[in-house]
Amino acid sequence: MTLPVHDADNHYYEALDAFTRHLDPALGPRCVQWCEIDGRKYHVIGGRVSRAVRNATFDPVSKPGVLASYFRGNADQVDPIALLRDSEPIRPAYRDRDARLAAMDEQGLASCWMFPTLGMIYEALLRDDPVAVCHTFRAFNRWVEEDWGFAYRDRIFAAPYLTLADADWAVEELTWALEHDARTIVMLPAAPVTVTGRRSPFDPAYDPFWSLVNESGVTVVLHAGDSGLSSEGYAPDGFAADFQASGDHFGPSIKFFAIEQAVHYWMLAMVLAGMPMRYPNIRFASVENGAEFLPDVFRKLRSVAKKIPGWFPDDPVELFTASVWINPFWEDDIAQVVEWVGADRVLFGSDWPHIEGMPMPLDYLDELTPLDDAQRRLVLHDNALALTNRRPT
Secondary structure: OOOOOEEEEEEOOOOOOOOOOOOOHHHHHHOEEEEEEOOEEEEEEOOEEEOOOOOOOOOOEEOOOOOHHHHOOOOOOOOHHHHHOOEEOOOHHHOOHHHHHHHHHHHOOOEEEEEOOHHHOHHHHOOOOHHHHHHHHHHHHHHHHHHOOOOEOOOEEEOOEOOOOOHHHHHHHHHHHHHOOOOEEEEOOOOOEEOOEEOOOOOHHHHHHHHHHHHHOOEEEEEOOOOOOOOOOOOOOOHHHOOEEEOOEEEOOHHHHHHHHHHHHHHHHHHHOOHHHHOOOOOEEEEOOOOOOHHHHHHHHHHHHHHOOOOOOOOHHHHHHHHEEEOOOOOOOHHHHHHHHOHHHEOOOOOEOOOOOOOOHHHHHHHHOOOOHHHHHHHHHHHHHHHHOOOOO
16 A cells, blocks of 8 residues: 655754854854864854754764664664764755755655754753844744745645744744744743743743634644753753763763653643643644653543542543644554554654664654554554644634
């Protein structure tokens, strides 16, 4: 059975001027600049050199999916550092949308959602200056629209990045994005830092933003990134601490679980705040956060329902699954995820061309053998297509 495939998790590698092309140069020291140290280029974020990514120029760059065997369980006990050193010159498809369409044709993809790479980690680095966050991502979104487009040839759907660091800014930026045909928006699963401190994304101050999301029917993607969670001293804080460095070798740390913890908190808080009841037209897609957080979220929601009768008008898990779609990690048990949320709430995403994803997007087809044809079509295409089409009230 030949199915059309929509990849709900593709990435670009940002152009060298992605954060600066549309930024007032006077704001550079406060936002993003380039510097060179010992012959290597680094981004300077808010006046501090960032080494969160070893080579922010992405040239050369590690090959797609080089860590696939590692995430499969590393049966061959290969040193992940050795895998990462298998790099190549940057491919045109990573930065040019027409070259990407040609690559998609070769890969057998009908369409894809497109997300940032560096863009998913820079809000946390700037969080002490919420005004700079807004300046940075307003400039960044103009670059995204210019280089990729929000609905390029109805096949590449790049998402503008939205932050809630400023509630009024968020409404203005979302209005602009909708006027430019954005089909999805992407956010961190994180509580934003504002000029008055950290605030829940579901605080009443954000009601105008969520009301506009609800009315427009645009899909909100909660994508993995640096959500700013503290490791409470058990491991170094910061995005680059997924592994604990020891010379040229790496070992595990609690940071392994930061992504799942961030989305766990966000999704649990979202339902506890009554978002599915207050804004029944909002659709949330969790992308690249895995699915292992789901059983514990469900357990906690049902525990609250028992302890506070009447807080939820219906089963809170059903409220959750009515509002949320899940892109599992490719190494997750897809049959188990379908059992938890239903095939109509699961999205295929390859994470291409990132190192943690699939070497080729359709390598994922082998993972779908437990599903029947109807379920496969939902996971591979129909669910994402429905989310790509706005559903205005």
